Amino acid sequence: MKIRKKEKRRLYPVINRPIQYKFLGMVLAYGMITIILVAAFLFVPDVLIMNDEEASFEMRRGASQRILLLYPRFCxxxxxxxxxxxxxxxxxxxxxxxxLFRFKWAFEKISGGKLNFLVRLRKKDYLDPEAQKLNQMIDVLAGKWENVQTASLDSIKxxxxLEQSIVKKNEDETEIRQYLQTHRKHLESLIGQVGYFQLSDEEKQE
Structure with missing residues (x-):
């Protein structure tokens, strides 16, 4: 197969706004929950002491000092x-x-009938094994389709x-049969290449 040309990539910090902002919102929400739990663990006991009328003045003052000391550090x-x-x-x-954005781009390219590309990820991106599998699939599709095109051209040829031999009067029956056998082989090759792809539901996804 021919070496596929490298396509330019656009690098943006925000690729899929809905998903990334939702994920960021989840991180912030968990952060707020963490703040509330830690604050409750650190400050609630001292707040209860300060509100306890039976507690001594020294205990209340100690509680207030601890709150004033911990609050800036805590924040x-x-x-x-x-x-x-x-x-x-x-x-x-x-x-x-x-x-995932690159995979979506690749699926759109394949649905548009283009197989002259490879999915290239950045050096520190995740899902590299999946990208390699996708590239392997593209290579197989491109190779099989190239064979189909070659077999189709051979069949036409x-x-x-055969048509030229039939038109000619001086062609004998043996040569016509030879052309027919050659044409049959090309058609069988074409059918074999096309038969590589399964269109039935013999293997269902689990």
Missing amino acids: ITILGLIFVTGLHSWRAFHRVIGP SLEE
Whole structure:
């Protein structure tokens, strides 16, 4: 097969807005849940002490001091953690959605009758084994279709030779039979190439 030309790729941080924004929203939602749970664990006991009328003044003052001491550290730490986690999750998910975008592009190319391409992923993208399988499928399709085209051209050529031999008066029956056998072989080759693809429901997807 001929080497396929490398196609230009567009690199955008946002490839599939609905999916990526939904994923980012999930990360932020889990971050907020984390903040609430950690804040409840750290601050609720001291808040209860401050609201307890039976607690001594020293206990209340100690609780308020702990809240004032922990609150700035808590906010900085949690917000930084959410930012880093969200950014990392966004970048990691981008390495998944990027290949999916390439697969969608490949399916559109195949449905348009084009098989002269390969799916190329970025160096750190995920789903590389799936991309290799897809490229293998494209290679098989392109090779089989090339054989079909060759067999079709050979069939047309042998048919033209047969027609010419019939038109000529001086052709004997043996040569006509030879042309017929050659034409039959080309047609059988064409049928064999086309028969590679299964169109029935013999093998159903599990």
